[in-house]
Amino acid sequence: xxxxxxxxxxxxxxxxxxxxxxxxxxxxxxxxxxxxxxxxxxxxxxxxxxxxxxxxxxxxxxxxxxxxxxxxxxxxxxxxxxxxxxxxxxxxxxxxxxxxxxxxxxxxxxxxxxxxxxxxxxxxxxxxxxxxxxxxxxxxxxxxxxxxxxxxxxxxxxxxxxxxxxxxxxxxxxxxxxxxxxxxxxxxxxxxxxxxxxxxxxxxxxxxxxxxxxxxxxxxxxxxxxxxxxxxxxxxxxxxxxxxxxxxxxxxxxxxxxxxxxxxxxxxxxxxxxxxxxxxxxxxxxxx
Amino acid sequence: xxxxxxxxxxxxxxxxxxxxxxxxxxxxxxxxxxxxxxxxxxxxxxxxxxxxxxxxxxxxxxxxxxxxxxxxxxxxxxxxxxxxxxxxxxxxxxxxxxxxxxxxxxxxxxxxxxxxxxxxxxxxxxxxxxxxxxxxxxxxxxxxxxxxxxxxxxxxxxxxxxxxxxxxxxxxxxxxxxxxxxxxxxxxxxxxxxxxxxxxxxxxxxxxxxxxxxxxxxxxxxxxxxxxxxxxxxxxxxxxxxxxxxxxxxxxxxxxxxxxxxxxxxxxxxxxxxxxxxxxxxxxxxxxxxxxxxx
Numbered sequence: 001x002x003x004x005x006x007x008x009x010x011x012x013x014x015x016x017x018x019x020x021x022x023x024x025x026x027x028x029x030x031x032x033x034x035x036x037x038x039x040x041x042x043x044x045x046x047x048x049x050x051x052x053x054x055x056x057x058x059x060x061x062x063x064x065x066x067x068x069x070x071x072x073x074x075x076x077x078x079x080x081x082x083x084x085x086x087x088x089x090x091x092x093x094x095x096x097x098x099x100x101x102x103x104x105x106x107x108x109x110x111x112x113x114x115x116x117x118x119x120x121x122x123x124x125x126x127x128x129x130x131x132x133x134x135x136x137x138x139x140x141x142x143x144x145x146x147x148x149x150x151x152x153x154x155x156x157x158x159x160x161x162x163x164x165x166x167x168x169x170x171x172x173x174x175x176x177x178x179x180x181x182x183x184x185x186x187x188x189x190x191x192x193x194x195x196x197x198x199x200x201x202x203x204x205x206x207x208x209x210x211x212x213x214x215x216x217x218x219x220x221x222x223x224x225x226x227x228x229x230x231x232x233x234x235x236x237x238x239x240x241x242x243x244x245x246x247x248x249x250x251x252x253x254x255x256x257x258x259x260x261x262x263x264x265x266x267x268x269x270x271x272x273x274x275x276x277x278x279x280x281x282x283x284x285x286x287x288x
Numbered sequence: 289x290x291x292x293x294x295x296x297x298x299x300x301x302x303x304x305x306x307x308x309x310x311x312x313x314x315x316x317x318x319x320x321x322x323x324x325x326x327x328x329x330x331x332x333x334x335x336x337x338x339x340x341x342x343x344x345x346x347x348x349x350x351x352x353x354x355x356x357x358x359x360x361x362x363x364x365x366x367x368x369x370x371x372x373x374x375x376x377x378x379x380x381x382x383x384x385x386x387x388x389x390x391x392x393x394x395x396x397x398x399x400x401x402x403x404x405x406x407x408x409x410x411x412x413x414x415x416x417x418x419x420x421x422x423x424x425x426x427x428x429x430x431x432x433x434x435x436x437x438x439x440x441x442x443x444x445x446x447x448x449x450x451x452x453x454x455x456x457x458x459x460x461x462x463x464x465x466x467x468x469x470x471x472x473x474x475x476x477x478x479x480x481x482x483x484x485x486x487x488x489x490x491x492x493x494x495x496x497x498x499x500x501x502x503x504x505x506x507x508x509x510x511x512x513x514x515x516x517x518x519x520x521x522x523x524x525x526x527x528x529x530x531x532x533x534x535x536x537x538x539x540x541x542x543x544x545x546x547x548x549x550x551x552x553x554x555x556x557x558x559x560x561x562x563x564x565x566x567x568x569x570x571x572x573x574x575x576x577x578x579x580x581x582x583x
Contacts, residue, residue: 024386031383032400038460039403041426042415053418056438058426105311114304123311126319128573130521132545133562136555137322137329160318163311192303221408223524224542228550238410242528245414252418259411270406271399278472281405281465282510
């Protein structure tokens with residue numbers, strides 16, 4: 001039966017089907033070329049000889065690639081490897097903090113319905129706030145407690161700004177855990193916290209990891225707060241990139257190297273949670 | 289003993305709120321409080337050149353509402369958001385349709401297409417700035433191949449082309465977002481629905497418009513809403529590619545408010561401008577959400 005059906009199907013679609021299929025591939029390959037080209041170009045810029053970027057026609061594949069800019073990023077501009085270290089410290093600490101706070105809040109909201117829909121929407125509305133509206137009052141506040149240009153101020157901000165997203169994502173994962181599973185753990189003598197750590201968190205682990213990765217990417221790529229609050233001592237990677245390409249000069253190679261160094265770790269951890277991407281991009285409202 | 293038991297039972301009764309409290313405290317302190325603070329600043333004049341911080345009533349709001357620069361920045365933001373989100377949506381939908389269903393290499397295509405979403409926006413802006421370079425950029429080079437002679441368009445120093453450059457840059461970074469979200473939506477549509485429509489005599493095209501689109505409508509709305517909210521804040525790409533120029537023509541509202549506050553230290557005007565912007569955005573978004581809920 002099944003074989004018969006397959007045979008007739010195959011007979012039914014000769015040329016038009018093949019054309020349509022190859023058309024699909026051609027369109028997809030064109031799209032991939034368009035979306036990868038800038039990434040290719042910035043990578044090539046990082047390994048061109050100094051001065052080779054002022055070449056006409058532009059050089060697509062440098063014959064003698066150089067790694068001088070990998071050294072120069074530290075000595076010119078803001079200091080590229082210092083920026084990587086700063087970004088790493090700030091991003092990692094804020095991700096750990098936001099996950100701990102977010103797990104507690106999201107669990108309460110999912111399981112005890114704390115605050116109901118109103119609290120959930122209040123949390124969401126926090127994300128709609130344009131950062132520019134609060135940045136100067138925050139600056140004045142942080143100046144009073146002398147926190148400008150410190151790790152803790154950046155960690156505090158990125159933790160807070162990631163909270164709405166993390167709470168919504170985790171809530172959507174926790175809601176899916178059947179109440180029965182948890183209740184049987186409680187009956188077996190687990191405490192609430194015990195049930196959370198031994199039952200709920202292991203069950204939602206892929207979702208937890210995906211959420212953490214998104215929080216990480218956000219903190220890693222943020223620029224507006226970084227440029228105002230972390231100027232000279234704890235400057236992050238995006239701030240460093242902007243210093244190589246400022247009004248004073250155009251250090252194409254150095255900025256290229258920083259671009260490559262900033263995207264490689266994010267691509268690696270980002271692609272590892274590919275399956276969760278659509279859900280992450282929409283705060284858990286679309287399953288993917 | 290009794291106090292301890294009482295405390296314990298109080299904790300048990302309020303454990304939900306106790307777990308939410310730390311997060312709420314942070315959001316109140318770092319989100320809501322500065323916002324209220326900013327409303328306060330918008331009624332005084334807080335500038336380095338002006339001694340004291342005199343109460344000026346609605347003067348800051350009057351300055352902002354009558355400022356040509358402010359409304360130009362508003363218009364710029366509106367143009368970038370409306371045209372950007374529209375083309376991102378249609379191309380994202382097209383890409384998602386190409387990848388829906390069975391296809392060899394689907395995961396690889398998805399992986400490659402999601403890379404732009406993960407890029408640091410500052411790096412994206414910087415990369416495109418090189419690509420648009422009039423003399424040494426590959427875009428003019430490629431155009432030259434088709435034109436048959438050397439092309440030297442200065443994309444970023446001409447008002448019209450600077451807009452094109454900004455929108456293309458936005459498009460490049462965020463079309464993959466639309467694509468991923470819409471693909472997730474399309475994947476969840478039961479293919480039998482469209483087949484049933486086909487049996488009833490509908491063409492593929494009709495089945496798509498009458499069956500598939502209505503089913504994924506909520507996903508479409510969420511995708512457009514989130515993109516719009518994010519695009520309204522556009523700052524990084526403007527900062528690095530055009531820096532608001534040429535002149536003030538590509539200044540987005542976030543960039544204008546940043547310059548007013550960080551360059552000219554006119555905190556009060558930034559505060560008032562932020563509030564005007566916030567109110568306008570809140571009205572538009574709540575209108576859109578209500579419209580969405582009605583459907």
